[in-house]
Amino acid sequence: MKAENFMLVNESIKVNACLRIKDIVADGKTMVTIHNSGNRSVKQNSLLWLWHTFVANSGKGSYDTKEAVHRSVKKRWVIPILIRDDPNFADLYRIWKQLYGGNMDRMNWFVDNMVSTATLDTNQMAEVLTDYQRYYLEHEMPLPDPDDLKLLYYERDHVKD
Secondary structure, eight states: OOOOOOOOOOOHHHHHHHHHHSOOSSSSOOOOOOOOSHHHHHHHHHHHHHHHHHHHOOSSOOOOOOHHHHHHHHIIIIIIHHHHHHHHHHHHHHHHHHHHOOOOOOOOOHHHHOOEEEEHHHHHHHHHHHHHHHHHHHHTTOOOOSSEEEEGGOOOTEEEE
């Protein structure tokens, strides 16, 4: 059985987790563990994937999987932040785009393999989440609000060292 994680950010997800556990056969082959979710970045990442799933399942737009939504988010918001805050990444991306900008497969490979939200600090991730939420609000598809609005707080003049 593949591991399943439920970040309890709202009552709906908590109910879904309980229903999932209720459906598991009590045969001694499955272990359920409940633990603290960790720091804000873990919560930010969980919110990001919750939103990806919401967008993918909405039937609006051209994304039918949360992975396709994730790639789009990396292209739209993560790459510009990395270019702004990391001169090495900026150089790497500029050269890759110069060489392969017309080849969608090569550009998608770059996004999938060289761009990671895990490299973002909490401030950068908050910026991505805020821009993500704003974009979908402007397109008349409000995303579920996080219970902890601090997940969206960032300092606009932030530059990663």
